[in-house]
Amino acid sequence: MKIQFNGLEETIPQGLSIRKLIEFFGEGDPHVIVEQNGRYIYPKNYDRCMIAENDRIEFINPNLGG
Amino acid sequence: MVLLDSDRYARQIKLAQIGTTGQERLAGSTVLIAGAGGLGSLSALYLAAAGVGHLIICDPDHVEISNLNRQLLHAETSLGKPKVASAADRLGQLNASIRITPAQVRLDHGNMDGFLEGVDLVVDGCDNYQTRQVINRACRGHNLPWVFGGVQGFDGMISSFLPGTTACFECIVPDPATKSGAPSPDNGILGACAGMIASIQAMEAVKLLLGIGTPLANRLIRISGLDMRITTTCLSPNPDCRACGPTRQKPRTKKNENPI
Numbered sequence: 669m670k671i672q673f674n675g676l677e678e679t680i681p682q683g684l685s686i687r688k689l690i691e692f693f694g695e696g697d698p699h700v701i702v703e704q705n706g707r708y709i710y711p712k713n714y715d716r717c718m719i720a721e722n723d724r725i726e727f728i729n730p731n732l733g734g
Numbered sequence: 735m736v737l738l739d740s741d742r743y744a745r746q747i748k749l750a751q752i753g754t755t756g757q758e759r760l761a762g763s764t765v766l767i768a769g770a771g772g773l774g775s776l777s778a779l780y781l782a783a784a785g786v787g788h789l790i791i792c793d794p795d796h797v798e799i800s801n802l803n804r805q806l807l808h809a810e811t812s813l814g815k816p817k818v819a820s821a822a823d824r825l826g827q828l829n830a831s832i833r834i835t836p837a838q839v840r841l842d843h844g845n846m847d848g849f850l851e852g853v854d855l856v857v858d859g860c861d862n863y864q865t866r867q868v869i870n871r872a873c874r875g876h877n878l879p880w881v882f883g884g885v886q887g888f889d890g891m892i893s894s895f896l897p898g899t900t901a902c903f904e905c906i907v908p909d910p911a912t913k914s915g916a917p918s919p920d921n922g923i924l925g926a927c928a929g930m931i932a933s934i935q936a937m938e939a940v941k942l943l944l945g946i947g948t949p950l951a952n953r954l955i956r957i958s959g960l961d962m963r964i965t966t967t968c969l970s971p972n973p974d975c976r977a978c979g980p981t982r983q984k985p986r987t988k989k990n991e992n993p994i
Contacts, residue, residue: 675963699909703967708906708954710972726965728956730907731884731891733921734773734861734928 672724687714701728751946763943764788766856770817772928773883774859775807780936782825788833793817794840804925846872856880863910870903883935888959890931894950905972
């Protein structure tokens with residue numbers, strides 16, 4: 669199915685949780701911030717939150733320089 | 735209070751949301767700017783120019799040549815000077831009618847409270863996780879708003895944290911081990927990127943001081959400068975947050991070993 673991932677269209681398998689999506693994309697930062705449809709998702713909900721068709725997903729690496 | 739600088743601020747006093755009352759309020763405000771680097775340089779310049787009556791600027795470092803691509807408070811003539819001395823000189827030249835308190839200090843859990851006496855708001859100009867944690871905890875303790883900003887490369891993010899009302903910094907960045915959290919001279923940064931984020935922080939600071947507009951509360955703006963993609967994430971307090979959640983813990987360390 670298709671989703672918008674970091675602003676680009678991507679095709680992913682059906683039935684992925686956010687935790688599985690992190691694995692699917694090989695995200696290396698264990699502390700990445702995940703946003704689903706404009707909302708911050710806390711890590712404890714990664715297994716519970718499922719990805720749906722046309723979801724907008726963002727993986728955010730915090731910028732902490734100044 | 736009679737404003738002696740009404741000409742200087744004429745163009746912002748014209749704004750209905752500010753006016754003479756708002757300008758007087760700015761003149762009576764105190765803002766602590768944590769860091770006189772890429773972010774703090776620009777937010778300090780804008781807040782001084784706007785007539786915020788008292789700026790406290792904290793930074794332990796000295797001006798280096800590699801700072802000058804982005805830290806616009808400092809000039810070649812300031813090389814080797816404490817950043818806060820350079821900052822006070824430059825801000826004093828820009829606006830001699832405001833009070834500037836330079837503090838050459840590394841903010842930590844032990845000294846932060848002492849700097850918050852009389853402060854209305856904190857603007858983040860740090861370059862590391864630990865000092866932001868110090869600000870986050872202290873602002874929560876003093877019930878003070880603070881405006882977070884962070885930059886790296888061409889990218890940056892901003893949010894306003896209002897204790898007791900919004901998600902806090904540690905709700906969204908709970909772990910100091912975050913990959914991008916470590917300051918490093920190897921991390922590149924374009925000056926305009928820091929300026930872009932700091933300008934938004936200054937805008938938010940003025941809004942919060944005056945109670946105008948809609949604060950950037952429970953919203954995280956992210957700007958990807960290379961493709962100029964700007965996104966906003968909705969935040970909510972994290973019930974598991976170790977700083978503001980119901981089961982919050984004390985910070986583990988008293989000393990902050992990282993620079994501002």
